[in-house]
Amino acid sequence: MKKTWITNYPPGVPAEIDATCYSSLVDIFNQSCQKFAPLTAYISMGKSLRYAQLASLSRNFAAWLQSRGIKPGTRIALMMPNLFQYPVCLFGALRAGCTVVNCNPLYTAHELEHQLNDSEAEVIVIVENFAATLQAALPKLNSLKTIIVTAIGDMLGLKGHVMNFMVRHVKHRVPKWSLPHPVQLTSILNGSGKLPFTPPTLGHNDIAFLQYTGGTTGVAKGAMLSHGNMVANVCQAYAWVKPYTAEGKDFIITALPLYHIFALTANCLTFLMLGARNLLILNPRDVPALVREIGKYPFTAITGVNTLFSALLNDENFINLDFGHLHFTLGGGMAVQRPVAERWKIVTGKPLSQAYGLTETSPAVTINPLDLSEFNGSIGLPLPSTELSIRDDNGREMVTGEIGEICVKGPQVMKGYWNNPEETQKIFDQDGFLHTGDMGYVDAEGFVYLVDRKKDIIIVSGFNVYPNEIEEVVASHPEVREVVAVGVDNGAAGEIVKVFVVRKSPSLTEKQLIDFCRQSLTAYKVPKLVEFRDELPKTNVGKILRRALKA
Structure with missing residues (x-):
């Protein structure tokens, strides 16, 4: 497909990026920590961590790993929410040449068992709140040799000791656990400063992450994201946001968990290159606490998913915050609904820009120009050095405006699925394009529009109905x-449309909502069934589990 989108790139954004200027993510990390050494890298629960401290502590962790005989390429699992411990262990593992396996702290024992066995992880760093889950999975684990445990307040000084006491003994948030020979992370970080450390040689082909897919459509698979993949995507994202940022001056809100590929690449890695301050939010589901926390700081950027933005807009204290420093808001992970984006612009005075990607692409594929004055409904323009093709079920490339499957090729596309050549072969075609499973189209200016997941299309009397279209109409109802x-x-007859709704007021009825939809939707698209719920099931990132509701 001809790259018509390049003509609409924001000023200063190149058509191609050169990822060879960095040998690995560690190269980016080292340069950033040296350049921004005295500046604050992370803020967590009122405490700050400077770039120099991040470099020193991650070096200690890497040295300890080497002292234990951990070799480059060894898989190290991290099972933590947004705490200082996460970036310290992340960069320490990468500096030792290891492959990071990110684990959702809310995994069940069965899910954790699958991921640790599939990745053949030998080391895990886990917050004690979730140690009981590991204990339950342990009898069936084949490769795990070293267990490192930390507590939520371990890197917060005196305040952290008080917090650990409260979490353990007052709030009872730490279920009883027993693990063989656990090592305390604090003893590693504090006692390894004099251990020798020899940085391994890393290149673009070395695997940086085994990043597991959500598993909502089957067993989770480990996407092999190389240092080359990640460096390329960080360089692509950096080139895109650089015109709107100032090195060493930006302040980004990280409410999404860093173990998720969106926040990992966007917040953790891209803003590392910018020398930004990163506010870590431990629990974004506690919206009032989230609003109180972000209200303390002059933040310039925030990333999130549609449900997070919607929750913030429904908090009366959020609308009274000072948005004078906010440069841009980036939404991804799921479709941003137009009513949410339009209200965001009214409340903050700044547009909500939509991006698109997936685990297998490190993740960014498209991003909207960050200087758009209004929400345009698209998922943006393909990033520099990215090829995109819209194809039908027979592999034929569609023309401008025609809907088909979005297919991607570029330096950010994964090497394949870990130990799974069959699934790898299914997702790549003979031209080397990765088939995303998402339906969309490209307009004459090169903007890409996401229609829906291929597997989520509703067939009503032979007609295709896209859930995103229905959801956008229903979401525009004020209640x-x-x-x-x-x-x-x-x-x-096939299927009928059903909607699950969380309403603002119990006075909203099924009939009122269906009548409202009739004003904007043709008859076969109008929901025939409405089920009101107090809440909808979501992933830990906040993405609604549509397939769980369908089941």
Whole structure:
């Protein structure tokens, strides 16, 4: 497909990036920590961590790993929410040449067992709150040799000791656990300063992450993201946001968990290159606490998913915050609904820009220009050095405006799935394009529009109905807080549309909502069933689990 999108790139954004200027993510890390040494890298619960401290502590962790005989390429699992310990262990593991396996702290024992066995992880760093889960999975683990445990307040000084006491003995948030020979992370970080450390030689082909897919459509698979993949995507994202930022001056809100690929690449790595301050939010689901925390700082950027932005807009204290320093807001992970984006612009005075990507692409594929004055409904323009093709089920490339499957090729596309050549072969075609499973189209100016997941399309009397379209209409009702649309079996006629709704007021009725939809949707698209719920099931990132509701 001809790269018509390049003509609409923001000023200063190149058509191609050169990822060879960095040998690895560690190279980016070292240069940034040296350049921004005295500046604050992270803020967590009122405490700050400077770039120089981040470099020193991660070096200690890497040295300890080497002292234990941990070789480059060894898989190290991290099971932590947004705490100082996460970037310290992340960069320490990478500096030792290891491959990081990110684990969702809310995993069940079965899910954790699958991921640790599949990745053949030999080391895990885990917050004690989730140690009982590891204990339950332990009898079936084949490769795990070293268990490192930390507590939420371990890097917060005196305040942290008080917090650990409260979490353990007052709030009872740490279930009883027993693990063989656990090592305390604090003893590693504090006692390894004199250990020798020899940086291994790393290149673009070395695997930086085994980043597991959500597993919502089957067993989670480990995407092999090389240092080359990650460096390329960081350079692509850096080139895109650089015109709107100032080195050493930006302040980004990180409410999404860093173990998720969106926040990992965007917040943790890209803003590392910018020397930004990064505010770590431990629990974004506690919206009032989140609003109180971000209200303390002159933040310039925030990333999130549609449900997070919607929750913030429904908090009365959020709308009274000072948004004078805010440069841009970036939404991804799921479709941003137009009513949410339009209200965000009214409240903050700044547009909400939508981006698109997936685990297998490190993750960014497209981003909207950050200087757009209004929400345009698209997922943006393909990033520099990215090829994009819209194809039908037979592999034929569609023309401008035609809907087909979004297919991607570029330096950010994964090497394949870990130990899974069959699934790898399924997702790549003979031209080397990765098939995303997402349906969309490209307009005449090169903007890409996401229609829906291929597997989520609802077939009503032979017509394709896209859930995103239904959800956007329902979400525009002033009494709707959240919505998800699914197809329900209707016998020979195929399916009918059902919506699950979280309403703002109990006075909203099924009939009122259906009548509202009739004003904007053709008859076969109008929901036939409405189910009101107090909340909708979500991933830990906040993405609504549509397929769980359908099941």
